Amino acid sequence: MRAAVVRSFDQPPRYEHFATPVPSGGQVLVDVLAAGLHPRVRSGANGTHYTSDGRLPLVPGIDGVGRLPDGRRVYFVADDDVPGTMAEQALLDPRRSVPLPEDADPIVVAAAMNPAMSSWVALRKRISFRPGQSVLVLGATGNAGRMAVQIARRLGAAHVVAAGRDPGRLDLLTGLGATDVVSLAGDPQEAADRLGEAAADVDVVIDYTWGAPTELAIPALLTRRTERSAALDWIQIGSMAGPDITLPSFVLRAANLRIMGSGQGSLTAAGMIAELPALIEELSSGTLTAAALPLPLADVERAWTTPTEPGGRVVLTTSA
Known part of the structure; x- marks a missing residue:
């Protein structure tokens, strides 16, 4: 062949x-x-x-x-x-x-299933996500981040903050369900401060960046939270900005932060596959673009x- x-x-x-x-x-x-x-x-x-x-x-x-x-x-x-x-x-x-399904476009399915699966499975299988909660998508201007904004809204998120570096792509995300957008361009600490002001009280972070943006974002959010004992689920999926972070120990004591990953190994293959029919239906119906x-x-x-x-x-x- x-x-x-x-x-x-x-x-x-x-x-x-x-x-x-x-x-x-x-x-x-x-x-x-x-x-x-x-x-x-x-x-x-x-x-x-x-x-x-x-x-x-x-x-x-x-x-x-x-x-x-x-x-x-x-x-x-x-x-x-x-x-x-x-x-x-x-x-x-x-x-x-x-x-x-008979009407499914194989090219659209091949393009979208992998980037969509990351946030779909994270929200459906890694945490007990509830309609009405709020979500921050860190790295929202990538393909997976763009899908995550749509999926969070589709699963009932009341508030979705989309953060990324590309201004053109950020502008498009409000039409896909983002209720607020934050630029990560420019000075890293200033970007983290903007993120902290906009997303301090979210319930979930879907993180495709890791590296320096995450290292600065975690304390920026946690030190601004209205109620630090309120759970914040930080789901690490991608590492576009780097594979490592340095995490000050105080943030784990001073807030209810729960960091977890979502990917190969953190879920069984059977558990992931079980979620695919519902996701395919969403793609086939045009709900997700x-x-x-x-x-x-x-x-x-x-x-x-x-x-x-x-x-x-x-x-x-x-x-x-």
């Missing part, structure tokens, strides 16, 4: 022949229709993701839309120990797949560096 193949962590994948994977243990070989080029895919392809084992060559791609041998279309998440989904064919574990840029799998090298519009995602497609 043909696939996107990574032979060096320093180079983009190339469109090459690759051995067709052989099903075993209940797996099914499916024709891949579409696979999203997510940040998680990029980090896996350059060897920097925390799950990377350094082995090459590899086929990138963590999820996709495929056609089963009987013609049905499904969204599926690939197992960790099989070739990825950026190929003409891929292995599917039926337990990690969900059927698509996502922009996709479809490109042929054969153009994977060009796709790797192709810019997209705000909220957009490259999706590699096949002729299957």
Whole structure:
């Protein structure tokens, strides 16, 4: 079969022949229709993701839309120990797949499921989120952050603060459900102070930045909270600004801060998959919006560096 193949962590994948994977243990070989080029895919392809084992060559791609041998279309998440989904064919574990509605656009599903899943699962499975609560999305101008703003509102958030650096993308978020926007551009401490004033009393933080913005934001919020004993669930999902923070010990004693992660390992695969049908229904109905840029799998090298519009995602497609 043909696939996107990574032979060096320093180079983009190339469109090459690759051995067709052989099903075993209940797996099914499916024709891949579409696979999203997510940040998680990029980090896996350059060897920097925390799950990377350094082995090459590899086929990138963590999820996709495929056609089963009987013609049905499904969204599926690939197992960790099989070739990825950026190929003409891929292995599917039926337990990690969900059927698509007839009217579902496979390109939109491939583009949106991964970024949407991060906040959807975080709010539905990692905490007991209740309608009427308020949410801060830290890193809201990325694709996942943009989806998180929509999802928080869809799940009943009364107040959503969207924070990010890109002013053009920030301006778009009020139309997607943000009730307040905060710029993280400029002096970092001044940005943290703005964030503290706008979001001190939120109930949940969905954090895609980590690093310096989070390091400054945590004390900025906690020292301004009206009621410090009110629980603040800080859900760490991404680390766009850096992998580490220094956290002063006093913030853990002086407020009811609960820091947790949401991602591979913090939830069971079965628990995540159980949430996918409801999310697919939201995407199929148009409740959540996502922009996709479809490109042929054969153009994977060009796709790797192709810019997209705000909220957009490259999706590699096949002729299957």
